[in-house]
Structures are given as structure tokens and as C-alpha cells.
Amino acid sequence: SLWFSWIYDITPGGIKKTEPEGAEKIPIVGKELKTYKATTFFSVLIIFSLLSFNIVDSVASRKIKSLDKKIAVIPYSAFNSGNNNNENYYFIGNQINSSLSKIKSYIIIPWKSTQRYLRDEKLYSEIGSDLSASFLVEYHPSEIDNQKQVTIGLVSTKDERLLWSKNYIMKESWLDICKYTPEISKKIARKLRTFLSMEERAGIREQPVSTMAELYSYKGNFLIQDTWERVQTGNELIDSISFGKAIEYYTHAIELDSTFAVAYANRAKARTWAIWTGSIDISQLNQCKKDINKALQINPDLPEAHVALGFYYYYGKNDYEKAKESFNRAVEIKQDDYECLFYLSLIERRIGNWDEVKLLSDRICNASYQNSSLFLTNIGITYVYLHDYTKAIECYNKAIELMPSWNPPYIHKLRSFLLTGNISNARDIAEEAIGKTGEPNRRILAELDMYEGNYVSAINNIELSVKDEFDEGGEALLLKAKIYKNAGYDLRATENYSSALEYYSELLSLYPDNAYVYSKIGIAYAGLNSGREAIYYGMKALEISMIYRDAMTEPASIYDLALIYAMTGDNNSSYELISGLTRMESPFSLELMSLDPDLKEIINSTLF
Structure with missing residues (x-):
């Protein structure tokens, strides 16, 4: 402005270049003088206002720029x-x-x-x-x-x-x-x-080529995510219909826009999830790969396509390394997407890369915008394996806050307290869960009664339990057998161990390489005093877990074999396995195992 005023004058006739010194002055009188003064005043006012606005706007701009976007x-x-x-x-x-x-x-x-x-x-x-x-x-x-x-x-x-x-x-x-x-x-x-x-x-x-295709894709995304969470939370009745409807939405989107890469990727993911839950036949796995290839052909850097490829290898092929590569690529493209981070953490957890799992879990759990009760509950399980029960309970509390009517985070939270030997707090949470979710939780109450030695109440609760409280039918039979045996009802215990053996033997014909099924057959044999068969099946389960290098199932196989040894009287072998189990990432602790009536004698002995 100063530079401008040195070169130019503001006059009634407009802005004119300043005359050199000595030039003849034009007299300004009367009305012209008043006009000159008014024009000068308003010009100065405008210049001052513009300067003020620029200063204020600059300050506001700096404030906005300083904020995280x-x-x-x-x-x-x-x-x-x-x-x-x-x-x-x-x-x-x-x-x-x-x-x-x-x-x-x-x-x-x-x-x-x-x-x-x-x-x-x-x-x-x-x-x-x-x-x-x-x-x-x-x-x-x-x-x-x-x-x-x-x-x-x-x-x-x-x-x-x-x-x-x-x-x-x-x-x-x-x-x-x-x-x-x-x-x-x-x-x-x-x-x-x-x-x-x-x-x-x-x-x-x-x-978008078609706005209607966008809407169909959105409907598919909403439905598939909702269905997946329901399946994970135990609502299995709606999975087949809902997965099929989601696939139908994606198909409509693709029909309207054949270049819709996200729709191809998400249709592949929906099919893979449906195959994994048993909702559709595994013969459709090839179609998943075709959709993924099409999505990547359209957009090689599409994160949804790499997530779909990760699930194809994870659930469809059991190829954890290739699944890890795909989820890693998705995270590289979408670094702050907690879903991609969560999927990657599942693979790292399965492989047993616990340092990496902890880093990923911390990022997911600390994300303030993380609002999936399912994800938080799963991350809580990760912290349990890492023996960080405080952090696990923190995740379960967040999950409960988000979905107070959903039972699983309460159950996992009370089990975290049992891992520290705190039965009193565990019982308080069980009662809270009953009140807020409406679930009877008889199975949990029966376990707590058994840990406290109250077998009359344990028998009452286990008989009132319903099948939905167990992952599968054999689990209920083995828990009933355990309670009856330790309560002194040997005949009832034998009946349930025999039924469990029959149940799991039939299951083994369907899943001949399943470590979990082998372990349960071994426990059933141990309850029937068939030590040789019990140890064979228990060791076979551990062998399968080690072959597949599954860090999530191997600790359970070790625990079950330790239980089999204890039930068949081989305390030294049981001690060796328990001792090793406490030094590895697992969902077990000495405090929890000391509550088990079949293990407490060993835990409380001079061996420990």
C-alpha cells in the first residue's frame, strides 16, 4: 500500500500517477475538495479493512492448518x-x-x-x-x-x-x-x-457408472458385515439366507456396472465367508478367485480386493502365509483402516508372531473410532494369550459398552478374572450378564459352582443349561461328566463320558484331521479309565496342531493332554506339560488350572 501511494495519487477523477516535483498544481476548491477528501477517506478505509481481513483470515487459516485433519x-x-x-x-x-x-x-x-x-x-x-x-x-x-x-x-x-x-x-x-x-x-x-x-x-x-449399482453395493456391504457379526456372535439361523442376499446385491451391482471392482471383491469375500460357515458349498471357491482376479485386473491397488484375497487363502485354502501377504498389502494401501489391521492381526495370531500381534492389537484397541464389539472381543482374546489380563478386560469393557445386550464379552471378561484366580469377581460379572443380556448362563454358573466345590448347585445348573451355551454337543457331555465324577456320581459320569466318546467318534469320521476332536476323544477315554487310548488320542491331537503350526489351537491340545495325564494318574507328565504351557502364549494360567478339580492336586503339589 505504501509503495502504491508513492507512485499514484487518489483524485476526484480517479487514480493518477504522481506528478513530478515542480509541476503546475491544479487548484482544488469547494465541492471538488469535499469529493477528494471523501474518496481518500473511503479508499483508506477499504485498504485498512482488506489488511485487517487478511490478517484475521491468515490467523484463522493458520489455526485450521494446525489442526489434525x-x-x-x-x-x-x-x-x-x-x-x-x-x-x-x-x-x-x-x-x-x-x-x-x-x-x-x-x-x-x-x-x-x-x-x-x-x-x-x-x-x-x-x-x-x-x-x-x-x-x-x-x-x-x-x-x-x-x-x-x-x-x-x-x-x-x-x-x-x-x-x-x-x-x-x-x-x-x-x-x-x-x-x-x-x-x-x-x-x-x-x-x-x-x-x-x-x-x-x-x-x-x-x-459411478451407475448410481443404482453403488446403492446395491452399499446394501451388500451393510448386509454382509451385519451377517458376519451375527454369525460370529452365535446367531447361525440367518447366515445362509443373509449371505445369499448379500451376494445377490453384489451381482445386481455388477450387472449394472461390469467395471465395478469393489463389487467383485466384496462378492468374493461374501462367498468365502459363506463357504467357511458352511452356508454354501466349497465348490464355489473357484468363483471367489475369479471375482478377485477381475477386481485386481480393474484396479490392482484396490484394498477390498486384497482383503478378499486374504480371506480366500485364510478360510478357503488354509494358506496363512499367502493370506498374510494379502492383508499386509491391504494395510499398506489403507494404513489407518482398523478392519484391515484386525484381519492382519488374526493371521499373525494364527501363525504365532506375537510381537507383531501385540503391536497391531494396541493400534486397534487404542483407535478411538473403533466401534465393533466383535473386533474388540477378539482383541481381548489376543491379550489373554499375551497374559495381559488388564488390557483384555479393558477391551471387553469397551465391547460391553458398545453392545450391552451381547453375552460373549461378559463371558470372556469373567474368564479373565478366573485366570487370576478371582472367582468372586467372575461370579459378579456372570450375574451382571444375566441381568443385562437375558441369557441364563447356566453353563457358566455350573463351572463356577464346580470351582468352588458346590456340586449340588453345579449339578442343578448344568442340568438346566441349554445347548446354545456350548460350542457343540460333546462339550456339554464332557462338562456334565466332569461335574458328576467329582461329585461322586460315578455311574452318571460314565454315562456322559460314553455319550461324549460316541459323539466325537462320529465327528472324527467327518473331520479326520481335527486336533480338537482327537483331544476330546482322549478326555472321554480318560474318564472311562482307558489310559492307553486316552494318551494316544491326546498325543495325536498335539501332533496335528504342531504340523499345522496353529498357535491358537496348540495350547489347547497341550492343556487337554496334561488333563488326560492327570486323569490317568501320570502326574509327572502332566506337570511337564503344564509347566511349559505357563511359559507360552496361551489362554491358561496356573491360577485357572488350580481351580480345575482334575488338576488342582498337581498344581498345589510340591512339583510347583
Whole structure:
């Protein structure tokens, strides 16, 4: 401004170059003088305002730039459960989230983690604190006089300040949001002072070949994830129908857009999961590989395709090393995606790379936007194997907070207390679980009674237990036999051990290389005082576990063989196995084993 004023003068006739010294002055009088003064005043005022604005804007810009660009997309309010548009409303949030994810300098919290947060339930600052998000992108779909519209707003969680807002009219349908996501992403980037590369601009501008295909794909993703969690939580009745419906959605998406790489990848993953659960025949595994190859042909760097390939090798081929390579590639592409990290941790855990497992588990458990009760429960199991029971309980508490009506995290939490020998706390949690989940948990109560030597109550609870409380039928028979034997009812114990032997022998014909089945046959023989057969089957189980190098099942095979030795009177062999078991990553501890009536004599002996 100073430089400008030296060269030019502001005059009633406009801005003119300053005359050299000595030039004839033009007299300014009367009205012209007043005009000159007014013009000068307003010009100075404008210059001052522009300078002030630039200073303020520069300060605001520096403040925004200093903040982490961690962003969460949230719906404005709860969607009515009876509203047929709910799928479309959630689809809108998913599309905004997906578009923003193409900006590499942003950390976009997964849509699955954020859709449960509702503006009318929490303050912006509270949601920001929960998710460790600096900014929220809030959207509010509404329909007035048959006109659909979506209001988008960008909010700073630090001071709850609205940084930008705009209303978008959906002329055709809710799927029109796909047309507006490029503009939304660019507006947000501009407000957050983010320079977009040519690659990022191209990615944001990219439109789906078919918006309906996008919707079908979203429906498939939602259904397959929900189905998978239900299967993992024991709701097996819906798995076949739901997996089939998800595959159907992906097929519709592919029919509408033959270049839809994500749909091919997710259809492959859905089929692999369905095969693993026994919902569809293994003959469809080849189709999984074809879909994966097609997805990678369209986009070699598609993380969903590498995740699908990982599950193909993990569940379809039992090839852990190749599965690990695929999940590693997915993590390289999508470094902060906790699902990819979780899948990789499962493989590392199975292989027994415990140092790597711990690093991955810490990252997943500490992610503030992690909201899967299933994942947290599984990570808790990892910490149990690492003998970090405090961290395990922390994960189970988070899982319970997310899904207070789901039973498994309570059961795993009480078992963590049993690993420290704390029966009292374990019983308190069992009662809490009964009250909050509605599950009777008779099986757990029977175990706790047995550990405390209260066999009258243990027998009552085990007889009232239902099959859904056990992983399979033989498990119930062996626990009944154990309780009756230690209660002094030898005949009832023998009946149950015989039934268990018959059950597992039939199972062995179906799964001839299953270490778990061999172990249980060995325990049944030990209960029937057939020591030679018991030890043979117990050692065979351990041999199979070691051949497959399965770090998750090997400790159980060692424990079962130690139990077989104890039941057949070979305390020294049992001691050797127990001693080794306590020095390896496993879900066992001396405190837990000292509660077992078949092992407590050895644990409490001079051997230890």
C-alpha cells in the first residue's frame, strides 16, 4: 500500500500517477475538495479493512492448518426405524465419507464407526472427543412438499463453530447425492485450506457408472458385515439366507456396472465367508478367485480386493502365509483402516508372531473410532494369550459398552478374572450378564459352582443349561461328566463320558484331521479309565496342531493332554506339560488350572 501511494495519487477523477516535483498544481476548491477528501477517506478505509481481513483470515487459516485433519461424517438425527428411506439416508453418509476418503491428507473415520453418533443426542465437542475428530461433516436429509434436499455442514469440534454449510436439492432421487459429492469435498477442502493434487481432484470428480449399482453395493456391504457379526456372535439361523442376499446385491451391482471392482471383491469375500460357515458349498471357491482376479485386473491397488484375497487363502485354502501377504498389502494401501489391521492381526495370531500381534492389537484397541464389539472381543482374546489380563478386560469393557445386550464379552471378561484366580469377581460379572443380556448362563454358573466345590448347585445348573451355551454337543457331555465324577456320581459320569466318546467318534469320521476332536476323544477315554487310548488320542491331537503350526489351537491340545495325564494318574507328565504351557502364549494360567478339580492336586503339589 505504501509503495502504491508513492507512485499514484487518489483524485476526484480517479487514480493518477504522481506528478513530478515542480509541476503546475491544479487548484482544488469547494465541492471538488469535499469529493477528494471523501474518496481518500473511503479508499483508506477499504485498504485498512482488506489488511485487517487478511490478517484475521491468515490467523484463522493458520489455526485450521494446525489442526489434525481427522474428519467424521455424522447424520443430524436418528432416522425413524419405520422409514423406508433409511437405507438411502445412510447411503448418503456413506457416499460423502467415501468421497472425502480420496483426499490423502485427511484421516476419514470409517462410516461404520460414525453412523451411530447423532447430533441430537450429543454435542459436537463430545462427539469430537469420542472419535478424536477435529471436524464433523453433518448431513440432514429432509423432504418437504415432495422436494428432497440434503443440508451439509462442516463444524469444528474444538469450538463448535460452523465453518461452512449448503443445501443441496435432490431433483431425481436421493441417489443424486453422488452428483454433489465432488463439490462437497472441494468446498470442505477449501475451507480446511487443503491443496488438492491433480490425482485427488480426478478421484473426487470420478462418478459411478451407475448410481443404482453403488446403492446395491452399499446394501451388500451393510448386509454382509451385519451377517458376519451375527454369525460370529452365535446367531447361525440367518447366515445362509443373509449371505445369499448379500451376494445377490453384489451381482445386481455388477450387472449394472461390469467395471465395478469393489463389487467383485466384496462378492468374493461374501462367498468365502459363506463357504467357511458352511452356508454354501466349497465348490464355489473357484468363483471367489475369479471375482478377485477381475477386481485386481480393474484396479490392482484396490484394498477390498486384497482383503478378499486374504480371506480366500485364510478360510478357503488354509494358506496363512499367502493370506498374510494379502492383508499386509491391504494395510499398506489403507494404513489407518482398523478392519484391515484386525484381519492382519488374526493371521499373525494364527501363525504365532506375537510381537507383531501385540503391536497391531494396541493400534486397534487404542483407535478411538473403533466401534465393533466383535473386533474388540477378539482383541481381548489376543491379550489373554499375551497374559495381559488388564488390557483384555479393558477391551471387553469397551465391547460391553458398545453392545450391552451381547453375552460373549461378559463371558470372556469373567474368564479373565478366573485366570487370576478371582472367582468372586467372575461370579459378579456372570450375574451382571444375566441381568443385562437375558441369557441364563447356566453353563457358566455350573463351572463356577464346580470351582468352588458346590456340586449340588453345579449339578442343578448344568442340568438346566441349554445347548446354545456350548460350542457343540460333546462339550456339554464332557462338562456334565466332569461335574458328576467329582461329585461322586460315578455311574452318571460314565454315562456322559460314553455319550461324549460316541459323539466325537462320529465327528472324527467327518473331520479326520481335527486336533480338537482327537483331544476330546482322549478326555472321554480318560474318564472311562482307558489310559492307553486316552494318551494316544491326546498325543495325536498335539501332533496335528504342531504340523499345522496353529498357535491358537496348540495350547489347547497341550492343556487337554496334561488333563488326560492327570486323569490317568501320570502326574509327572502332566506337570511337564503344564509347566511349559505357563511359559507360552496361551489362554491358561496356573491360577485357572488350580481351580480345575482334575488338576488342582498337581498344581498345589510340591512339583510347583
